[in-house]
Amino acid sequence: MGWSLENISHFIDSWLYNEFDPTIARLIEFLIIAVCVIGLFAVLGLVLILMERKVSAWMQVRLGPNRVGPGGMFQTVADTLKLIVKEGMTPLNVDKFLFNLAPFIVMIVSMVVLAPLMFAKNFQIWDINIGILFITAVSSVSVIGILMAGWASNNKYSLLGAMRSGAQIVSYELSAGLSVLCIVVLTGSLRISDIINSQANGWWLFKGHIPVIIAFVIFIIAVTAETNRAPFDLAEAESELTAGFHTEYSGMKFALFFLAEYVNVFIVCAIGATIFLGGWMPLHIGNWNGFNHAMDYIPSFLWFFGKTFLLIFVIMWFRWTFPRLRIDQLLNLEWKYLLPISMFNLLLVTVIAILKWHF
Amino acid sequence: MTASAIIFYIISAFVLGAGLLAMTTRKIFRSAIWLLFSLIGVAALYFWLQVEFIAAVQIIVYVGGIVVLIIFSIFLTQQSGKEMPRQSLQRTIASVLAVLFGFGLTFLQIWKYNFQPTGKSFNWTVSKIGSQMLNTSTGGYALPFEVVSMLLLASMVGCIVIAMKAPLATNGTADQQLLKKLDGKPEEELGITQISEV
Amino acid sequence: MAFLKNYIKEVFSAVRSSLKGMGLTGYYALHHKKEKITQQYPDNRDELILPERFRGEVVMLHDENNEHACTGCTACELACPNATIKIITKFDITPEGKKKKALDTFVYHLELCTMCNLCIEACPTDAIKMAQTFEHSVFDRNKLTKVLNKPGSKIKEGIE
Known part of the structure; x- marks a missing residue:
């Protein structure tokens, strides 16, 4: 029995159900999953923030953090310790209940969206039959957390940031959804495992001709906007709105917003890697049997995380290349360019799917 | 009582409690948030029934669409941060009675109909x-x-x-006049909406 | 039709210019070892290379005979926007028995100086210049008031 994540999870599952009553076993499994997800969040936060700082430094011909630990490896650990120690202030005239609730809403939404993702071969929290729709649906709730934070702060910058963020997320969800639909049309299923299995003979990015490549590009642009990252970071535009919707937050509550931003980046990149780049499927090229066998030896979770981090790098690349858009440019880009193109593109993909032109 | 039934009652209590708070709170934004929780609870009930598609649509349409729209309109109204005035006793009693009668009517209908489990999946x-x-x-x-x-x-x-x-021609603001001066070039050429500058 | 043509042209030019920008940052990301310009002061204090035009403080040039080129004309004092320089002059007796104006003390207030370079540009005899020293912190601000001409120094022959 190999040491893949699939086998380990199976082993734990069967052991729990042998030892305990089914209800108790299920509860214990929930607990394990919760601990794993929280652990994953913490590690992702540390790794992604360090990665962002290093990538930004390299692109700006700087060095980046290099003092704490070898090559600055423990910089984010030190930052997190600082944030934990700091006082979590609640300003006087805020709506205290909503102010304290908002960061948790944003965080919980990110956690729930993680459920249908497949991290390795047959290693998934919940194989729900509407996986991709579930992700689209639940991720639309995160805008409520941002609106709540902006409103409850009782600060005009926060309110403006929240309004912008709301307008932005609601509009870019459309083109992101339409690009996801392209793959759903080609696959004929909303279930994540079906979408991945349909890419066993090649990733959709390669199988689907130019329309899928266009869909992929639109998806990446739209999710960059949806996660409120530069060049679409109008919701927190430092030079105009100090920090947008989280101006009044400090300490751990601020850290939750910050963490949720990076986890959301991970999640959208994981979705992109799953539907366009084949999830945990290794790279196979036609009839090169030797090459294909060598690729199969790389564990599936490495494939998944490798592709996800590649996309995360691309999104960071955007951030450190382009200047911030104005609100009218942002909405023009979505409503005049991305949306019509992705609608037309969906039509093309449907034609390809019906005529079976894809490989 | 099975675990499934317990979950049902917890979700139902959540939906009803959030709905009640949405009605009774005196801050309009909080009211919208409680409505949101109530709707999420309904989606949870659909998940409990294992009709995932309907649940996801419930979240997309009601939570992601309608509640966001409500919140936006609250943002755009004046003085929406203030507490609303307390209702008069007469109104409170009337609304409580209306709710009670409505509940009684619905409950009676369901109780009389006597639903039978079919056992079909x-x-x-x-x-x-x-x-x-x-x-x-x-x-x-x-x-x-x-x-x-x-x-x-x-x-x-x-x-x-x-x-x-x-x-x-119908609009004489400064911007429009400037546009006219520039020989009616479309605004794209002035860099207002040009995507290549993005 | 013209609208559609413009639209497609815009999309393509947007993609092209975006890719161009990303190409540059991508090049930097891949070649960050070669291209990096950060000086890791104070680790590299010994081999620190400052740019040619870096301005640290005003100094007066003295040659091996302890002679400087300052005539005490106070052009630098007049040029200074925030009264950093104070020149005290004296009258030397030339061999012919004439009185001649000469520099006595060149007082320089480093704490007021903004390194604007106007005094150096104003100097008609190139007596002062900007040095590249920059570690100026001291525990007593009186130490920041400096006398630039060395004790016993005098003006070079032939400079009027």
């Missing part, structure tokens, strides 16, 4: 729903589906017509 996948939507034979929903899509199309066209700019 119920498994509607998304593809089944989709093919039912486009089914043109008896019992299919092709016609209503097309009618609704025409309605949506009409509203979309209406939106575009309303949002379209008035012709330059």
